[in-house]
Amino acid sequence: MSLTLEIMRIFLPLVLVCGIAVFVVLRMIHKTKKGTLGKKKTRGAQNLLDSLIPLGMVIGFIAAIFVSLLLPIALLSSIAWGPGIGLLFGYFAYEIYSKKKKIIHNDSFP
Structure with missing residues (x-):
């Protein structure tokens, strides 16, 4: 029984992070293909948009190291979780930042 739990502890982070990576890549x-990638008007804003996903992974990696230092979690396990969760948060930040603002025109006012 303990061998099965040990194998699960080893492969669970790998499987979940690979699932996150496949989800982000497929999205x-x-x-x-749909042509709905985020486009910004200025070059600086587009550079920021393009760097959100890698930046999320770097921040996740750094956070994983700090969590590993402060809590009794193995360093290799936290290094597996950190960039994966950072990839997911970076993708969500990309989605939020790439949304175009809709301007509501109200014709009832003169």
Whole structure:
């Protein structure tokens, strides 16, 4: 029984992070084929938008190291979880930042 639990502890982070990575890649492929990737007007805003996903992974990696230092979690396990969760948060930040603001025109006012 303990061997099974040990194998689960080893492979569970790998399987979940791989699932997150496949989800993000497939969503970006879908957005590319559909033509709905986020586009910003200025070059600086577009650079920020393009760097949100890698930046999320770097921040997740750094956070994982700090969590591993402060809590009794193995360093290798936290290094597996950190960039994966950062990838997911970076993707969500990309989705939120790439939304175009809708301007509501109200014709009832003169």
